[in-house]
Amino acid sequence: MGGDDAPRSVVAGARMAAERGVPVLLVGQPEQLSEAGGLEVVPASQVIAMGAEAASSVRKMKDSSLVRAAEAVRDGRASAMVSAGNTGAAMAASLLRMGRIRGVSRPAIATPIVVPGRAWPNVMLDSGANTECSAEWLVQFAQMGAVYCRDRWGVSEPRVGLLSIGEEAGKGSPLVKEAFERLEDAAWQTTAGAVFAGNVEGRDLLADLVDVIVTDGFTGNVALKTAEGVAQQLIGALRRAFDSSEEARRGAELLAPALAPLYDEFNPDSVGGAILLGVGGVSIISHGASSPRALANAIQVAYELAERGTVGTLRRILCSE
Amino acid sequence: MGGDDAPRSVVAGARMAAERGVPVLLVGQPEQLSEAGGLEVVPASQVIAMGAEAASSVRKMKDSSLVRAAEAVRDGRASAMVSAGNTGAAMAASLLRMGRIRGVSRPAIATPIVVPGRAWPNVMLDSGANTECSAEWLVQFAQMGAVYCRDRWGVSEPRVGLLSIGEEAGKGSPLVKEAFERLEDAAWQTTAGAVFAGNVEGRDLLADLVDVIVTDGFTGNVALKTAEGVAQQLIGALRRAFDSSEEARRGAELLAPALAPLYDEFNPDSVGGAILLGVGGVSIISHGASSPRALANAIQVAYELAERGTVGTLRRILCSE
Numbered sequence: 001m002g003g004d005d006a007p008r009s010v011v012a013g014a015r016m017a018a019e020r021g022v023p024v025l026l027v028g029q030p031e032q033l034s035e036a037g038g039l040e041v042v043p044a045s046q047v048i049a050m051g052a053e054a055a056s057s058v059r060k061m062k063d064s065s066l067v068r069a070a071e072a073v074r075d076g077r078a079s080a081m082v083s084a085g086n087t088g089a090a091m092a093a094s095l096l097r098m099g100r101i102r103g104v105s106r107p108a109i110a111t112p113i114v115v116p117g118r119a120w121p122n123v124m125l126d127s128g129a130n131t132e133c134s135a136e137w138l139v140q141f142a143q144m145g146a147v148y149c150r151d152r153w154g155v156s157e158p159r160v161g162l163l164s165i166g167e168e169a170g171k172g173s174p175l176v177k178e179a180f181e182r183l184e185d186a187a188w189q190t191t192a193g194a195v196f197a198g199n200v201e202g203r204d205l206l207a208d209l210v211d212v213i214v215t216d217g218f219t220g221n222v223a224l225k226t227a228e229g230v231a232q233q234l235i236g237a238l239r240r241a242f243d244s245s246e247e248a249r250r251g252a253e254l255l256a257p258a259l260a261p262l263y264d265e266f267n268p269d270s271v272g273g274a275i276l277l278g279v280g281g282v283s284i285i286s287h288g289a290s291s292p293r294a295l296a297n298a299i300q301v302a303y304e305l306a307e308r309g310t311v312g313t314l315r316r317i318l319c320s321e
Numbered sequence: 322m323g324g325d326d327a328p329r330s331v332v333a334g335a336r337m338a339a340e341r342g343v344p345v346l347l348v349g350q351p352e353q354l355s356e357a358g359g360l361e362v363v364p365a366s367q368v369i370a371m372g373a374e375a376a377s378s379v380r381k382m383k384d385s386s387l388v389r390a391a392e393a394v395r396d397g398r399a400s401a402m403v404s405a406g407n408t409g410a411a412m413a414a415s416l417l418r419m420g421r422i423r424g425v426s427r428p429a430i431a432t433p434i435v436v437p438g439r440a441w442p443n444v445m446l447d448s449g450a451n452t453e454c455s456a457e458w459l460v461q462f463a464q465m466g467a468v469y470c471r472d473r474w475g476v477s478e479p480r481v482g483l484l485s486i487g488e489e490a491g492k493g494s495p496l497v498k499e500a501f502e503r504l505e506d507a508a509w510q511t512t513a514g515a516v517f518a519g520n521v522e523g524r525d526l527l528a529d530l531v532d533v534i535v536t537d538g539f540t541g542n543v544a545l546k547t548a549e550g551v552a553q554q555l556i557g558a559l560r561r562a563f564d565s566s567e568e569a570r571r572g573a574e575l576l577a578p579a580l581a582p583l584y585d586e587f588n589p590d591s592v593g594g595a596i597l598l599g600v601g602g603v604s605i606i607s608h609g610a611s612s613p614r615a616l617a618n619a620i621q622v623a624y625e626l627a628e629r630g631t632v633g634t635l636r637r638i639l640c641s642e
Contacts, residue, residue, distance in 0.1 A: 226548050
């Protein structure tokens with residue numbers, strides 16, 4: 001029931017995923033889901049609005065689609081959940097219904113960021129769940145990000161970078177300095193099968209320097225939205241230039257075959273959604289503006305992570321501390 | 322003596338500015354400045370390296386070009402300084418030699434960010450001088466940014482936005498929440514001739530929503546470098562696509578006239594350098610990779626700000642608190 005074009009895009013995405021062989025349950029108001037096309041519907045009478053206050057909505061609206069979806073995962077009726085709705089409410093519902101993985105202080109949102117020319121993205125976490133973080137949490141984010149990166153993209157020994165304002169060890173806020181020291185410790189790296197690669201800067205977000213980027217949720221959210229904003233502004237300016245004269249339009253036509261793969265590469269639809277790591281189930285949080293294709297990809301990713309037992313791996317690694 | 326291609330680019334930029342009628346002094350090792358082309362040279366025997374530790378270098382290297390340049394401003398021999406060298410050392414030299422403006426808790430770096438289609442950029446501060454900030458400092462950044470924006474680009478009543486992770490008043494870190502409350506106060510807005518426009522997000526950095534963006538130096542630096550990185554990656558990918566086939570090259574040629582103004586608009590050379598606001602003189606800190614043209618622009622901006630008495634205005638507004 002969530003997303004800018006709900007439930008149409010979500011239903012279309014679910015049907016696409018089902019056609020690819022992923023078994024999908026839809027959760028929501030049955031009368032709104034008339035185009036479910038044979039997909040099973042788990043009824044939920046309430047809808048948490050996109051702008052609603054997250055925690056109180058989840059507490060009060062026990063028959064909302066978000067809460068019922070998280071319960072379906074908790075009860076084993078579903079193996080994973082995907083939402084394009086209210087991010088905060090999806091987080092809260094996942095946390096309250098699926099619970100936290102033992103040993104995890106705070107779940108974090110991990111967002112894939114395209115790395116041009118590389119088959120897998122950088123994963124940045126936390127990209128918005130926790131506005132204030134401790135250095136210990138950042139180490140847990142590193143562990144969770146590394147497990148996720150390996151399970152999802154097959155990176156055998158993920159390199160973890162710490163987002164700061166200089167490459168040298170001493171650079172950054174007190175939080176970053178303390179996190180740097182803790183991340184240098186070999187123990188967590190061995191357990192998680194990861195390597196700490198030191199500080200990275202804002203300009204390295206899309207670079208092939210590391211595989212996982214660790215930061216607090218405030219900085220991560222600002223960086224992510226900055227990256228999105230700059231890309232949109234640049235692409236918008238290009239589009240206007242491409243259409244600014246007859247000559248330009250002919251040029252753009254000739255360039256189309258060369259630009260198509262680029263468009264695909266930078267298209268957020270290709271990478272699927274963000275994931276909430278640290279809760280007791282797979283919970284993928286897609287952009288409200290996700291296209292059916294983006295949602296189908298997110299559903300497929302959710303399915304694959306459930307198949308691979310990523311949450312089990314996280315449990316094993318985070319509890320063994 | 323500073324910058325990636327020092328002193329060549331700096332000297333070339335200084336000569337360009339001189340040709341435009343700006344009186345320029347060069348500060349540095351005379352034997353390195355043989356191409357000064359008649360510009361007066363203030364001798365300084367030492368050079369603070371680009372990667373050197375800032376504070377201790379400035380303290381020890383009293384005959385360095387950065388320290389001597391800041392002294393020239395302090396002593397009234399120059400009206401402003403411009404450097405493409407070690408940012409931290411340029412800041413420290415400016416602060417130690419020119420002093421802080423009375424009433425200013427911490428000087429901040431204000432960086433212009435292009436707003437496509439608008440004649441003036443957004444000014445973001447602090448973009449790196451203070452990794453940790455208090456809410457009071459953010460209010461001073463707002464005041465200084467507004468004065469600068471008006472003096473430099475003629476924006477009569479600058480709109481000030483607070484960088485956060487949601488538009489609503491309650492969103493953000495404790496620092497942002499406290500700063501929001503303080504920024505709502507009418508008194509500072511009246512004194513500075515500015516308007517507080519509420520929170521802005523990372524995606525609004527290049528948008529025509531506000532004129533000044535206020536943030537702590539850690540977040541600001543990450544956001545700025547993220548924006549630079551994304552722009553570079555996208556432009557690099559475009560360049561490769563434009564050159565990927567005979568057909569693409571022909572298309573790119575047809576598009577060249579439409580893309581040229583865009584290139585100019587997004588070119589950091591056009592906006593000039595960042596400025597250190599809150600010290601007792603004009604101090605412009607340019608990118609180490611600045612071209613001669615970028616440096617000439619920065620020198621001209623420094624000249625104009627000195628002519629307009631921007632530092633005097635800052636003194637008046639910040640002291641009257």
